[in-house]
């Protein structure tokens with residue numbers, strides 16, 4: 413095994429964290445046992461670009477148990493946990509990356525993963541898939557396909573397919589029920605506040621929290637914000653989602669109006685420039701800005717910096733921008749995914765990543781068992797059901813089964829009033 417990480421001596425700490433998450437990832441543990449017996453990845457190299465922390469290492473160990481040579485790097489220069497990568501390397505995974513990489517170092521590590529000439533790629537945000545297509549197309553011949561973890565990655569891959577540029581099959585892991593209903597909603601809802609509260613040590617109750625985007629992440633953030641006692645305002649561009657937010661009980665208004673009231677703004681749109689240009693003029697003194705969505709472009713830091721007369725680090729992951737009129741605006745975690753980047757960014761709870769990574773593991777296996785043309789593929793409902801049943805079992809939850817009569821009734825069309 414090879415590695416280029418911060419410090420291999422951090423492995424004992426990382427191993428304890430991995431054992432901890434394993435207790436909370438029972439579905440992935442079941443799949444790991446299945447893979448140990450069936451060895452679906454014998455002779456196969458799997459390269460991943462995912463947030464590198466203990467739960468992700470556990471996915472790596474699951475693929476390794478299935479016979480794969482695994483090589484991993486991070487999908488964000490700030491989200492890597494260095495003790496986890498050290499433990500991963502000790503446990504036989506090839507590990508690349510550290511927290512606080514420069515952009516250049518980030519791409520160097522991605523290239524090191526590609527030097528292994530993977531048969532399968534697991535990506536988050538599609539950086540690795542783009543790199544192969546743009547700069548290392550010779551790798552496409554061996555590549556059987558990829559799995560994509562997040563909404564933004566899938567949008568980009570679908571655009572690439574429409575333009576005739578996508579040369580491999582990609583499993584849209586994000587679009588499975590077991591992913592977006594739980595990870596994007598409950599995962600982002602919880603981990604966003606977990607990280608913001610850890611970073612700032614300030615109250616949520618009684619604050620006005622503005623959530624930009626009412627997709628699966630935005631719904632989770634709004635729901636948990638309300639649960640913590642915040643007054644939640646939602647901003648949207650989609651009339652259906654805006655109506656849903658309104659009927660869920662939130663105030664809905666244009667972003668510039670919302671900013672006048674906001675104590676905390678959280679973006680989760682997958683789009684750029686949600687807070688940009690003139691928007692900064694409307695922000696209240698003392699407002700916190702955080703992003704849980706797309707890369708670091710949802711809040712336009714350059715525009716903020718241009719309008720500020722001074723910027724200063726207050727404490728880790730909190731930067732204060734003083735505006736000409738004396739207002740101070742605080743940017744958290746450099747506008748990168750607040751729930752993953754930075755000191756308090758531990759990512760989603762293990763029980764949630766259990767579902768997302770179970771889907772990753774089974775989707776990677778599917779790429780080997782079927783002959784798939786280039787395209788973006790939805791996962792099967794039967795895989796969602798398998799994972800849901802396993803999870804319910806580990807939670808001790810039993811459900812009813814359809815009787816034969818009920819099944820017949822549900823499939824019939826000729827019984828009326």
Ligand SMILES: NC(=O)c1ccc[n+]([C@@H]2O[C@H](COP(=O)([O-])OP(=O)(O)OC[C@H]3O[C@@H](n4cnc5c(N)ncnc54)[C@H](O)[C@@H]3O)[C@@H](O)[C@H]2O)c1
Pocket residue numbers: 562563564565592595596600624625626627628629630647648649650653680681682683686704705706707749750751752
């Ligand atoms: N932080 C995390 O751990 C995490 C987890 C899952 C997904 N994500 C990322 O979060 C982003 C959102 O994911 P999702 O699954 O909720 O996507 P989604 O497509 O379900 O929702 C995005 C919403 O944002 C809205 N939107 C777009 N432009 C807007 C604008 N200018 N103003 C207001 N609203 C706007 C859209 O109409 C849509 O309703 C993506 O970039 C995704 O990759 C992050």
Ligand SMILES: O=c1[nH]cnc2c1ncn2[C@@H]1O[C@H](CO)[C@@H](O)[C@H]1O
Pocket residue numbers: 462463464465467468536537561562563586595599749752758759760761765768
């Ligand atoms: O703790 C985590 N470990 C690994 N991946 C995570 C964690 N939390 C969230 N995401 C993943 O990050 C993607 C956005 O980049 C999300 O789609 C989510 O699945």
Ligand SMILES: N[C@@H](CCS)C(=O)O
Pocket residue numbers: 487488536537562564565705706707708749
């Ligand atoms: N890997 C990307 C995806 C965000 S949606 C990031 O961490 O910024």
